[in-house]
Amino acid sequence: MTEKILPLSEEKLRAAVEKFGTPFHLYDEQGIRLNMRRLLRAFSGLPDFKEYFSVKAAPNPYLMQILCTEGAGADCSSLPELILAEKVGLRGSEIVFSSNDTPAEEYRKAMELGALINLDDLSHLPFLREICGLPEIISFRYNPGPARQGNAIIGRPEEAKYGVSKEQLFAGFEQARAWGVKRFGIHTMLISNELNPDYFIDTARMMFELAGELFAALGLRLEFINLGGGVGIPYRPEENPVDLEYLGRATADLYAELIAGPGLGPLRVALECGRMVTGPFGWLVTTVRHKKDIYKQYIGLDACMADLMRPALYGAYHHITPLGKTGAPYDRIYDVTGSLCENNDKFAVDRPLPFLERGDILVVHDTGAHGHAMGFNYNGKLRSKELLLGSDGEIRQIRRAETLDDYFATLDFTSTPSLFST
Numbered sequence: 526m527t528e529k530i531l532p533l534s535e536e537k538l539r540a541a542v543e544k545f546g547t548p549f550h551l552y553d554e555q556g557i558r559l560n561m562r563r564l565l566r567a568f569s570g571l572p573d574f575k576e577y578f579s580v581k582a583a584p585n586p587y588l589m590q591i592l593c594t595e596g597a598g599a600d601c602s603s604l605p606e607l608i609l610a611e612k613v614g615l616r617g618s619e620i621v622f623s624s625n626d627t628p629a630e631e632y633r634k635a636m637e638l639g640a641l642i643n644l645d646d647l648s649h650l651p652f653l654r655e656i657c658g659l660p661e662i663i664s665f666r667y668n669p670g671p672a673r674q675g676n677a678i679i680g681r682p683e684e685a686k687y688g689v690s691k692e693q694l695f696a697g698f699e700q701a702r703a704w705g706v707k708r709f710g711i712h713t714m715l716i717s718n719e720l721n722p723d724y725f726i727d728t729a730r731m732m733f734e735l736a737g738e739l740f741a742a743l744g745l746r747l748e749f750i751n752l753g754g755g756v757g758i759p760y761r762p763e764e765n766p767v768d769l770e771y772l773g774r775a776t777a778d779l780y781a782e783l784i785a786g787p788g789l790g791p792l793r794v795a796l797e798c799g800r801m802v803t804g805p806f807g808w809l810v811t812t813v814r815h816k817k818d819i820y821k822q823y824i825g826l827d828a829c830m831a832d833l834m835r836p837a838l839y840g841a842y843h844h845i846t847p848l849g850k851t852g853a854p855y856d857r858i859y860d861v862t863g864s865l866c867e868n869n870d871k872f873a874v875d876r877p878l879p880f881l882e883r884g885d886i887l888v889v890h891d892t893g894a895h896g897h898a899m900g901f902n903y904n905g906k907l908r909s910k911e912l913l914l915g916s917d918g919e920i921r922q923i924r925r926a927e928t929l930d931d932y933f934a935t936l937d938f939t940s941t942p943s944l945f946s947t
């Protein structure tokens with residue numbers, strides 16, 4: 526069981542609603558800090574552990590800065606994400622650039638920052654060499670194909686577009702070495718939102734064994750093994766979080782057996798978790814705008830899937846807490862919707878909730894990762910603001926809401942009338 530809590534009292538939350546207006550995402554600095562510390566402590570049995578926060582989960586420099594001060598690096602996969610990492614002061618091996626179908630300018634930026642470049646395909650080795658020369662250190666993303674199972678969000682490794690096969694991995698390292706690359710790492714990312722720690726332990730075993738095979742076959746000594754992200758969070762109250770301490774201990778035991786034992790260490794083991802780092806420490810706060818009774822009962826919010834796509838995209842569950850209804854019976858069944866002209870714009874379907882009225886405030890839980898970040902402008906919908914509850918108890922805006930001017934910024938209206946006049 527996981528208790529679905531708010532980071533501040535109802536009274537303070539209502540004051541924030543009054544001051545900033547809904548909808549907004551609210552993040553909890555202290556929660557994020559303590560969680561990051563817990564992750565590092567859980568993996569402290571590894572000699573040189575590093576967490577690279579997956580920027581795509583929450584690409585806000587204020588949140589990234591909090592994580593950086595706790596020792597995290599950044600996992601980037603696009604030019605804007607690289608620039609965000611740069612803006613918060615990260616450089617060199619503090620940044621992993623793990624992209625796919627990569628444009629040349631993104632490789633150039635990653636090289637300029639000295640980021641660790643993780644190649645998604647064999648063909649990217651000559652591509653990178655041609656556009657800006659090879660760095661001293663390189664890694665490949667490994668896709669074990671049918672050797673492993675994935676899950677619903679990411680699909681089966683065999684069907685996934687990412688990474689290289691084992692044969693390609695060996696060939697890639699040989700070629701890289703022939704072209705003067707001196708230092709090497711391996712990377713994988715096979716699963717998303719997985720709550721079973723044993724899956725990650727199996728992945729660690731697979732990668733540590735691969736390190737042994739690479740040494741045996743090519744005499745290659747790895748400098749790092751990046752196990753990717755994908756650690757899940759309990760979106761549903763009846764689910765349990767991943768036991769990080771168990772996962773960290775088991776990974777350290779495997780490291781002792783498969784890396785330190787045979788003399789392949791010391792090397793850095795890294796994770797690039799996004800969801801489990803910030804996910805539970807974000808909340809989407811929204812107001813009931815309308816109610817509607819037809820064949821079903823609908824609660825229409827002032828937030829929509831532009832603010833949180835996961836329910837529409839994956840049918841994902843997000844817990845919802847209405848403010849001021851403690852003790853009220855959950856005796857209504859509602860679909861909780863946004864205003865987009867898509868019938869999947871629903872935060873909840875057939876959800877038991879207390880009787881709700883216009884003006885009620887609803888809090889959608891676990892929106893701190895892959896929440897605001899996924900938003901889009903379809904149907905002319907504008908993304909909400911982001912607020913941060915600081916460790917000092919103050920609430921600050923860390924991103925304003927989008928405006929109509931933002932929406933129209935890519936259009937040039939100065940010549941449009943001429944299209945219609947002759």
Ligand SMILES: *Cc1c(COP(=O)(O)O)cnc(C)c1O
Nearest residue numbers: 579714754755756797798799800
């Ligand atoms: C999305 C992604 C992550 C982070 O995944 P989480 O589920 O947020 O932990 C890490 N690495 C890569 C390459 C990714 O694409």
